[in-house]
Every structure is written in C-alpha cells, then in structure tokens.
Amino acid sequence: MAEEVNDSDLLEMFRVETTRNHAFHMLVTKYQKRVYWQVRRIIIDHEDANDVVQNVFLKVWKNLESFKEASSLYTWLYRIATNESLTFLKQKRANMYVPFDSVSRSLSRKLEDDSYFSGDAIQKKLQKAILTLPEKQRIVFNMKYFENIKYEQMSEILDTSVGALKASYHHAVKKIEAFLKNN
Amino acid sequence: MKKKPDILSDNEVFEKDAPLLHSISKENPFTVPENYFDILPSQIVERCRTENKERKTSVIGENLRLFVLGFKWRVLTITGCVAFICFFAIRMSNRPQSYQAMAQNIPDSLIVAHLDKNVTDISISALEDISAETQENNTRASAKTASDSTGTDQDIIAYLMNNNVTVSDIENEP
Numbered sequence: 001m002a003e004e005v006n007d008s009d010l011l012e013m014f015r016v017e018t019t020r021n022h023a024f025h026m027l028v029t030k031y032q033k034r035v036y037w038q039v040r041r042i043i044i045d046h047e048d049a050n051d052v053v054q055n056v057f058l059k060v061w062k063n064l065e066s067f068k069e070a071s072s073l074y075t076w077l078y079r080i081a082t083n084e085s086l087t088f089l090k091q092k093r094a095n096m097y098v099p100f101d102s103v104s105r106s107l108s109r110k111l112e113d114d115s116y117f118s119g120d121a122i123q124k125k126l127q128k129a130i131l132t133l134p135e136k137q138r139i140v141f142n143m144k145y146f147e148n149i150k151y152e153q154m155s156e157i158l159d160t161s162v163g164a165l166k167a168s169y170h171h172a173v174k175k176i177e178a179f180l181k182n183n
Numbered sequence: 184m185k186k187k188p189d190i191l192s193d194n195e196v197f198e199k200d201a202p203l204l205h206s207i208s209k210e211n212p213f214t215v216p217e218n219y220f221d222i223l224p225s226q227i228v229e230r231c232r233t234e235n236k237e238r239k240t241s242v243i244g245e246n247l248r249l250f251v252l253g254f255k256w257r258v259l260t261i262t263g264c265v266a267f268i269c270f271f272a273i274r275m276s277n278r279p280q281s282y283q284a285m286a287q288n289i290p291d292s293l294i295v296a297h298l299d300k301n302v303t304d305i306s307i308s309a310l311e312d313i314s315a316e317t318q319e320n321n322t323r324a325s326a327k328t329a330s331d332s333t334g335t336d337q338d339i340i341a342y343l344m345n346n347n348v349t350v351s352d353i354e355n356e357p
Contacts (some may be wrong), residue, residue, distance in 0.1 A: 032220055033220060119212025126204070181203060
C-alpha cells in the first residue's frame with residue numbers, strides 16, 4: 001500500500017522517468033487526506049478545496065525533483081497546502097472587492113447550506129467561531145486543535161517561532177470561547 | 184521549592200479557560216462525495232500529465248515563434264543593409280569631382296589670381312567656389328560677342344577661358 005512506502009523510496013522512484021508516474025500516484029494516495037482536510041478546514045467549501053488540493057499536488061509534481069529534503073516531505077507538502085489555501089482566500093477577497101471580514105462572512109454563510117457539512121448545531125457554531133479568527137491564527141488553531149500537530153513541526157511549516165505559535169493558539173482558544181459564550 | 188508553572192498544556196487550557204470549547208466533540212463535521220479519495224489520485228496524475236504535455240507544446244511553440252520572429256528580423260536587417268549600400272553608392276556617384284579632376288578643369292589664370300589673394304592653401308571649398316565661378320563666367324561669356332572691347336574684366340577672363348588662351352599665348356602675342 002502507498003502508506004507503507006517511505007518518503008525516500010518515493011522520491012527515488014520519482015526521479016526515475018519510468019517510475020515517476022507510479023511514484024507520484026503513490027505519493028498522492030499517501031498524503032491526499034491529510035492535505036485535503038487541512039485545506040478544507042481553511043477553505044470550508046468542498047469544490048474550492050478540491051481545486052486547491054489539485055493545485056497543491058500540481059505544484060508538488062513540478063517541484064518534487066528539486067526537493068532538497070531539508071525538511072520532511074510531509075512538512076513540505078503541508079507548507080505548500082497552507083500557502084495555496086491562503087493564496088486562494090486572497091484571490092477570493094480580491095475578486096469580491098470587499099475587506100477580509102466579508103470573506104469570513106461568506107464562508108460562514110456557506111456552512112449554513114453546505115451539503116457536505118454533517119455536524120450538529122454546536123459544531124457549526126464552532127466552525128463559525130473559528131472563521132472569526134484571522135487567517136493565520138485559524139490555521140494554527142486547526143492544526144493544533146483538530147490534528148494535534150506538535151508546535152515544533154508547526155514552526156517548520158509556518159516558519160514561525162514555537163513561542164509565537166503557542167501564544168497565537170491560546171489567544172485563539174480564548175476568542176472562540178468568548179464567541180461560543182456570546183452566541 | 185515551588186515549581187514555576189510551565190505554559191499550560193492544551194488540555195489544562197481548555198478545562199480552565201475554555202470549558203465550552205473543551206466540551207465540543209473534535210469529530211470532523213465535514214464530508215466529501217462518495218469515493219472522492221478513490222478517484223482523486225488518478226485525477227491529479229492525469230492533470231499533471233496534461234500540464235506536462237501542454238508545457239512541452241508551449242515550449243516548442245515558443246521556440247517556433249522566436250525562430251519566425253528572428254527570421255523576420257533577419258530579413259529586415261538584410262533589406263536595410265542593401266538599401267543603405269544602394270543609397271551610399273548613388274550618393275557616391277553624384278559626388279562632386281575629386282580634388283585633382285576639379286583642379287584640372289579650372290584655368291591656371293584663375294588659380295593664379297586666387298593665389299595672389301595671399302591664400303596659402305587651396306581647399307576643396309575654394310576650388311568649388313572657383314569652379315562655380317568659372318561655370319558662371321562661361322555662361323555669361325557665351326552671351327556676349329568676343330569683339331566687344333569695352334567688356335569687363337570678367338568678360339575678358341571668360342573670353343580667354345572659352346578660347347583656351349593661356350598665359351604664354353598672351354605673353355607671345357605680338
């Protein structure tokens with residue numbers, strides 16, 4: 001199975017032209033869910049998340065040959081996924097000609113009639129609370145709260161110090177708690 | 184010794200500062216279409232292959248475009264050079280006579296007269312002036328008769344030139 005193949009083997013196979021497509025298929029199979037859910041929590045809408053995920057792996061395809069293994073493959077993938085998600089939101093904001101708040105409100109409205117959201121009322125409220133956070137703080141919260149990613153790994157992905165990440169996460173928790181109390 | 188408290192662990196944070204958040208299930212509330220993750224890898228690999236092909240085609244197309252563009256520029260450059268050479272050649276053929284050719288067509292008397300004006304050098308422009316003057320005098324002299332003894336100095340010079348009278352002819356005249 002794809003998940004059993006380690007990253008170095010995948011990279012070696014990718015560098016050989018005859019096994020490149022097969023290696024890439026295995027890489028996508030191995031990481032698709034983690035990448036998808038990370039993107040989906042930021043983008044909210046499934047169709048948009050699907051587009052972003054495809055763009056992420058397209059970027060991986062183009063740049064994997066020159067991947068220097070300074071970080072783990074997963075960290076690298078995660079970084080690309082985060083950046084692509086932020087780029088998507090930025091473009092959405094630019095296309096809407098409205099400030100940041102309205103993008104969050106638009107995503108919040110999507111939750112109301114999203115056929116791919118099966119959470120109960122309190123979970124919907126939590127997602128709306130998360131959407132009130134600034135984008136980067138939202139990413140930090142999602143990574144810590146839902147995926148329990150270690151601060152050290154998060155620091156590599158987001159290129160932010162561990163201390164700053166911890167502070168950001170604790171502030172996010174307080175804001176969400178206040179939102180849940182007041183709404 | 185009292186231990187300085189570390190930054191709270193996440194569970195401690197939730198229980199103490201965010202009891203409501205702590206009570207909410209962490210279950211993923213989002214869903215995906217059926218079999219989404221089964222077909223996603225193939226879709227992505229296919230898209231990557233298509234992008235690769237398009238990129239190769241566009242590189243070939245770009246090279247062809249550069250070649251055609253380059254060819255156009257080459258043709259333009261060659262045409263420009265040929266036009267310049269032709270222009271230069273025509274201009275050269277219309278240039279005034281060389282210094283020596285010009286000097287040979289001017290009678291000695293005029294050259295002597297010019298030199299008498301304390302001119303130390305005969306420049307090309309001076310020769311051109313003298314040559315122009317000579318032509319002008321020839322034109323005037325042809326309109327007047329040679330027997331007109333009351334003519335001006337210029338008329339005399341014109342006469343002498345038209346009849347190729349040299350200094351030695353005048354000196355030897357009885």
